[in-house]
Amino acid sequence: MNILEIRDFSFSYPDQEKRALTEISLDIKEGTLNVICGRSGCGKSTLLRQMKSVLAPHGEKKGMILYKGKPLAELEYRTQSKEIGFVMQNPDNQIVTDKVWHELAFGLESLGYDNATIRLRVAEMASYFGIHRWFYREVKELSGGQKQLLNLAAIMAMHPSLLILDEPTSQLDPIAASDFLETVKKINRDIGTTVIITEHRLQDIIPFADKVFVMDQGKLITEGTPGEIGLELKRREHGMFLSMPVPMQIFASVDSDLACPLTVSDGRMWMQ
Template sequence: MEIYRIENVSFTFPLASGHALSEIDLTIKSGEFITVCGKSGCGKSTLLRQLKSILTPHGQTQGTVLFQGRPLKDVEQRTQAAEIGFVLQQPDNQIVTDKVWHELAFGLESLGVDQQTIRLRVAEMASFFGIQAWFHKNVTELSGGQKQLLNLASIMAMNPSVLILDEPTSQLDPIAAVDFLETISKINRELGTTIILSEHRLEEVLPLSDRLIVLDQGRVIVDDTPALAGEKLHAMQHPMFASMPTPMQIHAGVARGGERPLTVKEGRKWLNAYTHDRKVERIAATSTKESRTSAPVVIHFQDVWFKHDRSGPDVIKDLSFDVRDGEFYCMVGGNGTGKTTTLSLISGVLQPYRGKITMQGEKHAKRERHPIVKHRLGVLPQNPSSLFVKKTVELDLYEMLTDVPISKEEKKQKVDAVVEFTELGHLLAMHPYDLSGGEQQRAALAKVLLLDPKILLLDEPTKGLDSFFKQKLGLFLRKLQRQGVTIVMVSHDVEFCAMYGERCAMFFDGSIIASHPAQQFFAGNRFYTTAANRMARHLWPEAVTMEGVIARCQANPTPNLA
């Protein structure tokens, strides 16, 4: 049974020169688990929003979307609200009440469901999703993962027949993301709910998916099972193959055929067969990243404590660490452990009630010149839209240079250079709020880079970015390092941290419990590590990147082994 039929759908935003979607033809069957992927700005979110009328963006639409055999535009809003669940990328944008239990009941109340049924549905959802422990909490007390789970539970309380999710794990730590996706899979398996999900982090979601749909410039270029879709992308030499799961990419970098592994388990099995009866060459762990033990300390925390309210709990607890000049320092850890708060303490937005923070040897405290100005700090916040203040991307970029004493021509040169790097040329006339999540991230990064910061603070900079731009960003950050810029990054993207980070620190319960060079850090972790390390650590414990595993495989002479 078809739940959606998308017939020759094209969509154009107002004043845009080209289609955001072009001649999309898709059939989605009831009970399928479908993942949609593609480069930032390829049309993923625009496509998903065509599937629920109230969320369809303003613009010109051609073609027809059928829902359960009826044109979607003819399906009344009450039916769409009950039957079509939609989980947004930003969990805070979807929460509308103050208490967890209020949020669970809100949708049902809006549909006019009787109180007894509401109580039953709320209790059922709280039990199914494991919400009992925080059922009576204020939503402001929840972590990012809990908020996203609450959004999901609130929607599922209405018993939708289809669940649409737009990059739902982008703000979750790796463990919370796996838990969330497993919950989605459970809904699909046990309730038969159709799942349509867009995602950049494909490592965990593809093994759960029935189909993978790949978009490129608003067109469907691949629609197949995940394994066959990966093979087609590889045969096309398409950049999106770089987003495929690590085991598949390692196989492609080593072998010349055979079935490509999709999961770490399958990758281990293939790797064991590849190295069977052969002497495994162990390559000494090497690092091209410069040691900075002799470089001066530019950020110093000593016994720092912080709480948001005088009577509230401590968020930062006895935190001490140093960041050296020119270092790329990564902070990882679960949601709500204090990482973002630490960035706010560095920037001077927040002040500790105990302990000492120094910047470039000077005590870090409120003064006439804000620390961001005095120490040339560039800050990319977790929510990039908070930086946008103008009606177009171009005006927003020039706004950053308003008080900079340079000529108009020099301002144009700076803006042109950052536009070229961040690939925003075709988006300059658009309103920043009309951009996709990845495009907003690139636009916000462009604004920050225009400041020529000496210290760069990044909060989830790879959120919403495709693998192609992640690589470009990583190489650019290395270039900034060579120019003497110090980078402090909070991220859930362990693959990016392992590839480009210099030192990594693990946050837990408001403090740092471990800090090591990146390779040593990820080689020593069991869960907070890369897929490449989980796949190959039984042979090469020190290998933490795909390139490292491929190099070690190629160091073992082998026949043409699939």
């Protein structure tokens, strides 16, 4: 089943002649890990923000966005808050309380959950994300990586069905970034949460994606498994090909009859 369906969706920012998004149509299957990529300014953030009404920028829209078969615009903000989690680049813009434990509870408190449920969910998340070691700390004492992990855990405490992440590691050092992306993959694998992510560290996430969407100047130019995307970008001689993970470039470049350093299984790529 599709959790999200976007149909012929176009969007222009106010007073801008050029559209930021042009006739985008895509389906996101429940439980899958999806990567949206493309050069800076191609419209990735603009598209992701349309997937949660409270974050959608003002402007002229055409087309439809359906969440679980219903127009997203008709879904109450409360339901969207609970079911659609959104992680932005900078955790400082999302964290609202000063204590770690309180941040984990805050979203649930706002949604009116009872104390027993809040306690259970907070304990669950602290344990799952390894936060119990710094559970009673002040947020300001945390590293960037810990803050982004806390941000993610606070969102996951609401048990969202869809987790959207817009360049979540751009403020993190390479090790923290890699750890964070491991956690995102684990959430998708263990809990089955549908993930849509834009990420500049494509080598850490694309090989694990069920589906990759490539955007260029506000349009969706191709979509498919990582293996298919590599071959398609290579065929088109598109500039994004060189931004793809190196193994994917090798895979797309070698003659398929030759001994290949990669295998593709279930649409995912693995080093032999």
